[in-house]
Amino acid sequence: MDKIDAHQHFWSISRTDYGWLLPELGAIYRDFLPSDLAPLLTETGVARTILVQAAPSEAETAYLLDVAKHNSLVAGVVGWVNLEASNAAERVAYMAAQKVVGLRPMVQDIADTDWLLRPALQPAIDAMVANGLCFDALIQPRHLPRMQQFMAQYPELKVVIDHGAKPDIAHGALQPWADDIFSLASKTNVCCKLSGLVTEAGPDWQANDLRPYVAVLIDAFGPDRLMWGSDWPVLNLASDYSSWHSLTLDMLGDFLPEQRANIMGGNAARFYGI
Numbered sequence: 258m259d260k261i262d263a264h265q266h267f268w269s270i271s272r273t274d275y276g277w278l279l280p281e282l283g284a285i286y287r288d289f290l291p292s293d294l295a296p297l298l299t300e301t302g303v304a305r306t307i308l309v310q311a312a313p314s315e316a317e318t319a320y321l322l323d324v325a326k327h328n329s330l331v332a333g334v335v336g337w338v339n340l341e342a343s344n345a346a347e348r349v350a351y352m353a354a355q356k357v358v359g360l361r362p363m364v365q366d367i368a369d370t371d372w373l374l375r376p377a378l379q380p381a382i383d384a385m386v387a388n389g390l391c392f393d394a395l396i397q398p399r400h401l402p403r404m405q406q407f408m409a410q411y412p413e414l415k416v417v418i419d420h421g422a423k424p425d426i427a428h429g430a431l432q433p434w435a436d437d438i439f440s441l442a443s444k445t446n447v448c449c450k451l452s453g454l455v456t457e458a459g460p461d462w463q464a465n466d467l468r469p470y471v472a473v474l475i476d477a478f479g480p481d482r483l484m485w486g487s488d489w490p491v492l493n494l495a496s497d498y499s500s501w502h503s504l505t506l507d508m509l510g511d512f513l514p515e516q517r518a519n520i521m522g523g524n525a526a527r528f529y530g531i
Contacts, residue, residue, distance in 0.1 A: 259304040261332065261522035261531075264419065264452045264486025265294065266311045267324055274312030277366075282494065289490040291328040297489070297498040298330060304522075305332035307486070307529060309393065309419075313337050313363050315348070322355055332531040333358035335393050338381065345381035350388055358529045359391035359415075365423065370399050373407040382411050391415045391529060394447075397423050398430075401437035408445040416445075417528060420453025420488065421474050426466055427459030435473045442477035448528055449478045451505060451520065452486030455495040462495065464504055471508050480516035484525040 269288050280286050308321050308331045318336030325331035336357045338348045392414055424434045458466050485505055489498050509517050
């Protein structure tokens with residue numbers, strides 16, 4: 258079973274899509290391209306990746322698709338479409354035809370916590386279901402109760418929570434995040450990415466800072482609905498590829514080999530159909 262990184266990014270600073278990518282981010286304020294990632298995949302034995310959008314523009318998605326076309330390490334692209342546009346259903350169908358495997362609205366950047374529940378989204382979400390596209394939910398803890406309502410409205414939509422919904426690990430805020438995670442996992446078929454946690458842990462984090470949060474995700478989603486991702490190169494703000502890979506394997510030590518293999522690749526392959 259291939260090991261798959263279910264969440265990574267590429268970007269080029271010369272593009273103008275990345276409003277959040279500023280010089281003060283230092284370690285990640287430069288181009289990150291397949292040639293930077295390839296040796297890290299070789300080192301960790303990761304065979305393929307899911308390349309995820311990092312800018313709210315179709316132009317960036319087209320850029321990622323072009324990168325993927327010329328790099329066999331990319332197994333699928335999660336892109337972006339304006340899901341509220343009048344022609345959103347048409348754009349969703351177009352993206353599916355371009356071999357996009359999923360879409361990711363940048364919900365965390367939208368001030369309206371109830372945005373997921375807007376009726377204007379229905380044509381686009383229905384089109385995602387009809388075209389077999391997955392929904393990457395880039396959300397924060399405030400959105401978890403809304404996700405239950407959202408998934409009740411669209412029960413056929415395949416949804417994965419990015420980065421465990423970004424709990425506030427730096428301040429040790431386990432609740433109400435944990436209860437909301439358990440509730441969402443028990444009442445829906447949502448999946449979750451074991452990714453992005455180190456950048457929520459603050460400076461000088463230790464592995465023990467992460468363990469309670471990882472334990473919640475393991476207990477809530479189990480070995481069949483978790484998928485490992487690096488969130489590279491954002492990961493470089495707090496760690497490095499090999500260290501996060503090794504720490505994850507350590508935290509999954511109680512699972513059987515087949516269960517670990519599912520989390521480290523098999524679940525992502527099935528979820529995204531790659």
